Amino acid sequence: EQLARNVSRILADRFDLAALSVVEGERPATVPSAYAAYLYGRGYLARPEDDGSVQAAVSSFERAVESDPEFVPARVGLAEALWRASAGGGDEAIAARAREVARDAVGKAPGSGLAHRVRGRLLLEAGETEAAEAELRQAFELDPADGETSRLLAGAQLGLGRPEEAEATLLEATRAAPDDWVTHRNLSRHLYQRGKIEESAVSIERAAALTPGNARYKSTLGALYFYLGQNEKAIDAYLESIAIEPNHRAFSNIATVYMAEDRFEEAATNLEASLALDDGDHRVWGNVLSVYERLPGREEELATALERAIELAEDQLAKTPDDAFVLSLVAGYYVKADRPDDGIRAAERALDLAPGDMNVLFHAADAFESLGDRPRSLETARRALEAGFPLKMMEDELKWQALVSTPEFREMVASLQIPE
Numbered sequence: 183e184q185l186a187r188n189v190s191r192i193l194a195d196r197f198d199l200a201a202l203s204v205v206e207g208e209r210p211a212t213v214p215s216a217y218a219a220y221l222y223g224r225g226y227l228a229r230p231e232d233d234g235s236v237q238a239a240v241s242s243f244e245r246a247v248e249s250d251p252e253f254v255p256a257r258v259g260l261a262e263a264l265w266r267a268s269a270g271g272g273d274e275a276i277a278a279r280a281r282e283v284a285r286d287a288v289g290k291a292p293g294s295g296l297a298h299r300v301r302g303r304l305l306l307e308a309g310e311t312e313a314a315e316a317e318l319r320q321a322f323e324l325d326p327a328d329g330e331t332s333r334l335l336a337g338a339q340l341g342l343g344r345p346e347e348a349e350a351t352l353l354e355a356t357r358a359a360p361d362d363w364v365t366h367r368n369l370s371r372h373l374y375q376r377g378k379i380e381e382s383a384v385s386i387e388r389a390a391a392l393t394p395g396n397a398r399y400k401s402t403l404g405a406l407y408f409y410l411g412q413n414e415k416a417i418d419a420y421l422e423s424i425a426i427e428p429n430h431r432a433f434s435n436i437a438t439v440y441m442a443e444d445r446f447e448e449a450a451t452n453l454e455a456s457l458a459l460d461d462g463d464h465r466v467w468g469n470v471l472s473v474y475e476r477l478p479g480r481e482e483e484l485a486t487a488l489e490r491a492i493e494l495a496e497d498q499l500a501k502t503p504d505d506a507f508v509l510s511l512v513a514g515y516y517v518k519a520d521r522p523d524d525g526i527r528a529a530e531r532a533l534d535l536a537p538g539d540m541n542v543l544f545h546a547a548d549a550f551e552s553l554g555d556r557p558r559s560l561e562t563a564r565r566a567l568e569a570g571f572p573l574k575m576m577e578d579e580l581k582w583q584a585l586v587s588t589p590e591f592r593e594m595v596a597s598l599q600i601p602e
Contacts, residue, residue, distance in 0.1 A: 377570010
């Protein structure tokens, strides 16, 4: 408390409070202690949630609101902190208060894009998608350059079954903020999910150019090049990612390219480098499985890899049981572990959760083929291709499966009029 008072005095002595936290449509802070408490609240929200920081944030924002009831950013912060305190809506009483505070913030500053955005997000997370879309639309009209607003609005539009409108929103955001990497990243993710791989690569190239020190975007760019069959460009992008910051994802992804080219020893070397950096990613252990299956003398290591892949995937599903992508991957692990019933259940659950996700469909098709269910594998592979999964990548990834060499598969590809 003494520190907060000291900060308040410094703010009052050194700054014009009318210039602090000025956002279009909001009245700035006029009471030094309110702004100091607001800063404390923001600091607590940025900390891990398991050390009492969320409740401390709630208390700080409450003090800010009490000191200056018209300072809208404090109300917005209080709404965010209360929502976290409700465990994402699990405690309905606290969640209801969070929504009420957000509504009050909008009422006090109807021209505040921030207030509309936060209220819209709370409505979206509460499952009130139509109301959320309307609120987020107002936020976007007030500030189309805000990357978080456009992301949330597009998510609401997708939830309402309007993917073209979501894409238009994200495109408009890139035009409103052409030098903001966030808007290009959001558009890239959306295009990827819709199977528009080339367009997605263009957007992530822009995001990577705007953030030359971002290793993850270089790695993402490599993955998109791989989807497009541009293997050398993919490897170059992964190597650039590693040069910026050695990371397990890039090493594992390079191994995926080498696997597609039957360069299994090189793939194994990169996977071992990946595990040396982080051995807690089930996807890396899944790649290890695919490589060690094709290298002689790796039987013991293969068994360990399978055990770790299942263990880590199940740990993740314990936290996020509705993660369709992880379910689709663990289905394949279960099949390899001679647990066919578990594999079928995981694949079917994944498809129920994400029936249009090209990656989920691809991995489910792989699992069904391994289970010997050719008709279901073929149908699921067809849906994956229709959703945008690249044919060449499917052929490369499934070349060890008989599916891609069957007349039925070739007839299916021909019926979809996919260029060979």
